[in-house]
Amino acid sequence: MTECYIKDLPRHAGKEVVLKGWVSNRRSSGKVSFLLIRDGSGLCQAIAEREVLGDIYQEVKKIPLESSLEVQGTVVEESRSPGGYELHVTRVEIIHKSQEEFPIGKKEHGPDFLLNNRHLWLRSSRQIAIMRVRDTLVRHIREYFHKNDFTLIDSPIFTTTCGEDTSSLFSVDYFDLGKAFLSQTGQLYLEAAIFGLGKVYCFGPTFRAERSKTRRHLIEFWMVEAEAAFYDHDRNLALQEDFVSYIVQNTIAERAEELASLGRDIEPLKKVVPPFYRISYDEALTILKEKGSDIEWGTDLGGDDETLITSLYDKPVFIENYPRKVKAFYMKQHPDKPDYVKCADLLAPEGYGEIIGGSEREDDYDKLLQAIRENNLDPERYGWYLDLRKYGSVPHSGFGLGIERTLSWICGLKHVRETIPFPRMIYRAYP
RNA sequence: UCCUCGGUAGCUCAAUCGGCAGAGCGGGUGGCUGUUAACCACUAGGCUGGGGGUUCAAGUCCCUCCCGAGGAGCCA
Numbered sequence: 340m341t342e343c344y345i346k347d348l349p350r351h352a353g354k355e356v357v358l359k360g361w362v363s364n365r366r367s368s369g370k371v372s373f374l375l376i377r378d379g380s381g382l383c384q385a386i387a388e389r390e391v392l393g394d395i396y397q398e399v400k401k402i403p404l405e406s407s408l409e410v411q412g413t414v415v416e417e418s419r420s421p422g423g424y425e426l427h428v429t430r431v432e433i434i435h436k437s438q439e440e441f442p443i444g445k446k447e448h449g450p451d452f453l454l455n456n457r458h459l460w461l462r463s464s465r466q467i468a469i470m471r472v473r474d475t476l477v478r479h480i481r482e483y484f485h486k487n488d489f490t491l492i493d494s495p496i497f498t499t500t501c502g503e504d505t506s507s508l509f510s511v512d513y514f515d516l517g518k519a520f521l522s523q524t525g526q527l528y529l530e531a532a533i534f535g536l537g538k539v540y541c542f543g544p545t546f547r548a549e550r551s552k553t554r555r556h557l558i559e560f561w562m563v564e565a566e567a568a569f570y571d572h573d574r575n576l577a578l579q580e581d582f583v584s585y586i587v588q589n590t591i592a593e594r595a596e597e598l599a600s601l602g603r604d605i606e607p608l609k610k611v612v613p614p615f616y617r618i619s620y621d622e623a624l625t626i627l628k629e630k631g632s633d634i635e636w637g638t639d640l641g642g643d644d645e646t647l648i649t650s651l652y653d654k655p656v657f658i659e660n661y662p663r664k665v666k667a668f669y670m671k672q673h674p675d676k677p678d679y680v681k682c683a684d685l686l687a688p689e690g691y692g693e694i695i696g697g698s699e700r701e702d703d704y705d706k707l708l709q710a711i712r713e714n715n716l717d718p719e720r721y722g723w724y725l726d727l728r729k730y731g732s733v734p735h736s737g738f739g740l741g742i743e744r745t746l747s748w749i750c751g752l753k754h755v756r757e758t759i760p761f762p763r764m765i766y767r768a769y770p
Numbered sequence: 771u772c773c774u775c776g777g778u779a780g781c782u783c784a785a786u787c788g789g790c791a792g793a794g795c796g797g798g799u800g801g802c803u804g805u806u807a808a809c810c811a812c813u814a815g816g817c818u819g820g821g822g823g824u825u826c827a828a829g830u831c832c833c834u835c836c837c838g839a840g841g842a843g844c845c846a
Contacts, residue, residue: 369802445807446795451838741846
């Protein structure tokens, strides 16, 4: 007997096959039961009739949701079944009958309950759709870098240097060496790698011990970072435009069905092609003040500010050249305006806000050392990083893109917590 | 850490001015041969987050603690 996956049913129309999966939903009407089977490849309606099945029909009719089954039957084209094909069952074997009522019901649930049952929530069609989009997005990210001659450099998770300030780092005991930190960025290591490989990227989890509690924050999230030798600020922005357009267009083309099931209108995403809008930090401030914001020069844009700016544009917008004092120590000082750095954040439209932070890096040894001291960091710990400016230092730039924020934007979600299989949040590390 | 909102049946939520604790879904029992979160009938299910207070009377008002959500700060 041919065993097959639901996605392959059209190829077996009229034939008898075996499916293995779970009872996603069930309805019965006296002598006939409709079992909605999920097998990881799709959904299919299986028709179980009393006259065909005999004694086991009574058990099948009452089978608890999410029980696992092996069903054998004839594949029949049927528009009323999801996927367009249904199975007329001739034999049922119960692999495992759910021991208790499945906690995730057919009606709505609240976020607390769903997050406590994340291990079971992942079986629902909405979560399946999001995970498929995530898989596709990640694949196109890797593909883009591969096609453009970037080499993957896996950066360490344990670090003794940091890219941001130490207050937001998780520390762990590291044998006799004292404290080590969980990585916040692989950037500094990528900078070391460009001298051998030119263009590199890393992709992995990153950890922020910030007591953030918003729809845009996770404690553990995935970030893809790229770094390229001889890329100045403008070339960096062109790369980001090309990259973001590529991953968005390819993902929405491949996952149109899933995005539709999530209720995402992809028309706004189709506009995500180069060039993106570019405004300076100072211009952003002027706009914000005109709109009534009380933001002051020398502070970062808040969530409301980002929402206001993005509402004015139908495509992603770069905010360039921030004040030096609000950005990280490694960013290159602006040659004409010493109070600024050559950097840009990329804000996604439709109110989603920052998805990329990037900059040209300081390539001058003395200026970098000075910046490290100004930020009260220990120059000895950054010895290796300073070394990079001693042997053939070159202009170079890079950026980091947050996977969950980008996915949340593409899927049109209200919160990043649904974009990662097991979200880590300030008061939640279970399951 | 701060601000705002919330916690009532397994789940999602009602409960008017402080006056008998309710519904839908899910569970159980029965019915139905084409259902699409199926439907119909019956049924079980409660320390109203914990503690204290006011009152003849508290889910409702006050104090306090716990838990959650959204936001601020910070960031991708």
